[in-house]
Amino acid sequence: MDPSLIAAVLAFIAIGGAGFVFAGDKSQPATANKRVKAVSGGGAKNIDRRKQAVEIAALKRRQSTAEALKELSNNEKQSRKRRFSVKGQLAQAGLSTPPATFWAASAGVGVVGGIIGFVMQAGAENPLFTFGAAAMGFFVGFLGLPRWILGMLVEGRQKKFANQLADAIDIIVRGVKSGLPLNQCMRIIAAESPEPLRAEFQALVDSSAMGVPLEQSMQRMYDRMPLSEVNFFSIVLIIQQKTGGNLSESLGNLSSVLRARKLMKEKVKALSSEAKASAMIIGSLPIVVMLMVYFTRPAYIMILFTEPMGHLILLGAATMMSMGIFIMNKMVNFKF
Numbered sequence: 001m002d003p004s005l006i007a008a009v010l011a012f013i014a015i016g017g018a019g020f021v022f023a024g025d026k027s028q029p030a031t032a033n034k035r036v037k038a039v040s041g042g043g044a045k046n047i048d049r050r051k052q053a054v055e056i057a058a059l060k061r062r063q064s065t066a067e068a069l070k071e072l073s074n075n076e077k078q079s080r081k082r083r084f085s086v087k088g089q090l091a092q093a094g095l096s097t098p099p100a101t102f103w104a105a106s107a108g109v110g111v112v113g114g115i116i117g118f119v120m121q122a123g124a125e126n127p128l129f130t131f132g133a134a135a136m137g138f139f140v141g142f143l144g145l146p147r148w149i150l151g152m153l154v155e156g157r158q159k160k161f162a163n164q165l166a167d168a169i170d171i172i173v174r175g176v177k178s179g180l181p182l183n184q185c186m187r188i189i190a191a192e193s194p195e196p197l198r199a200e201f202q203a204l205v206d207s208s209a210m211g212v213p214l215e216q217s218m219q220r221m222y223d224r225m226p227l228s229e230v231n232f233f234s235i236v237l238i239i240q241q242k243t244g245g246n247l248s249e250s251l252g253n254l255s256s257v258l259r260a261r262k263l264m265k266e267k268v269k270a271l272s273s274e275a276k277a278s279a280m281i282i283g284s285l286p287i288v289v290m291l292m293v294y295f296t297r298p299a300y301i302m303i304l305f306t307e308p309m310g311h312l313i314l315l316g317a318a319t320m321m322s323m324g325i326f327i328m329n330k331m332v333n334f335k336f
Contacts, residue, residue, distance in 0.1 A: 086150075091224050093153040094196055106146040113141025157196050158227055164197040165229050166258040169251050176248040182237075183208055200225060214241055229258055272332050279328040286321060 086099045117137025118130060168189045175185035183205065190202040200221055207217040218234035236250050293301045304310035 088223065089150050089154055092157065092226070093150060094157055094199065095153070102146065102150075106142050109145055110138040110140075110142025113145075114138035158225060161196050161200065161225055162227055162229050163262065164193065165233065166255050166262065168193060168197055168201065169233065169255040169258070173248045173251045173255065176251070182247070196225075214238065229261070232257070275332045279325075279332050283321070283325045283328065286317070 086102055090097055090099065090102060114134045114137045117133035117135075120133060171189055172182065172185040175188065176182065186201050186205050186208070190198055190205050192198075193201065203224075204217050204221055207220065208214065215238050218237060222230050222234055232254055236247075236254050239245075240247050240250060290301065304314050
């Protein structure tokens with residue numbers, strides 16, 4: 001065979017192989033670029049999908065939170081009538097007395113007040129003053145004195161509960177961080193805390209043991225103890241139950257807020273103590289002066305109690321004194 005022909009064939013094969021190699025090298029970057037674009041495009045789509053999923057989850061959480069807050073607001077409006085009734089106030093005071101017994105005792109006190117008023121004005125010339133004094137004594141004894149005593153019991157119990165609630169929340173925070181469930185933390189509070197915190201959390205634990213939903217149990221607790229602190233505690237627990245989240249962190253922040261509110265109340269009390277002392281002195285000064293005049297010169301002041309015009313003067317003085325005491329009380333008591 002001709003050597004020149006063999007050399008030509010080998011040269012052709014070499015050139016063709018070199019061209020195939022270079023053609024393959026040019027096509028590989030294009031294929032790699034296509035793959036990179038496909039992967040990057042798919043990654044961007046995955047990122048967009050993840051963002052959409054996060055946004056949808058956040059939207060659902062906001063909607064559920066808004067619904068929970070709206071439901072709590074509606075429940076609070078419905079429970080206002082129950083809280084201001086005699087039955088609600090007896091429950092807030094921690095008394096198991098039925099309302100009928102309370103009204104019967106109030107009627108007895110009213111009868112005693114009416115008798116005292118009748119006896120005090122029995123010697124008046126005008127019988128209208130006698131019957132007016134008896135009616136005033138009855139209404140003061142029937143509506144005023146028992147409700148005032150009940151209001152003082154309710155206020156004292158609520159004050160004790162508000163001072164103890166932050167410590168109870170701290171117990172729940174430590175228990176949840178250590179792995180205990182919420183119900184077990186509440187049982188610890190019900191067993192170890194003083195009154196009235198123990199009784200309220202014991203009722204909460206008993207309701208949970210009977211299968212009552214947490215939202216309904218907290219609403220009953222708020223009816224018995226209508227404080228803003230209890231409302232905050234209820235909102236945190238209910239929203240955490242419906243939307244999830246870090247319960248220990250939420251309750252820890254709530255405990256800090258409650259302690260800051262307590263500190264603010266003490267500061268307000270200290271700053272307003274001078275005004276309260278002035279109001280007490282000004283309010284008691286007319287009564288003290290009247291007693292001093294009565295013990296030094298009884299005949300000088302007894303005209304107010306024996307003459308019809310004196311009765312009118314006493315009635316006007318009592319009305320103006322009551323209005324002044326009411327206004328001063330509103331000026332020195334701060335609600336927040």
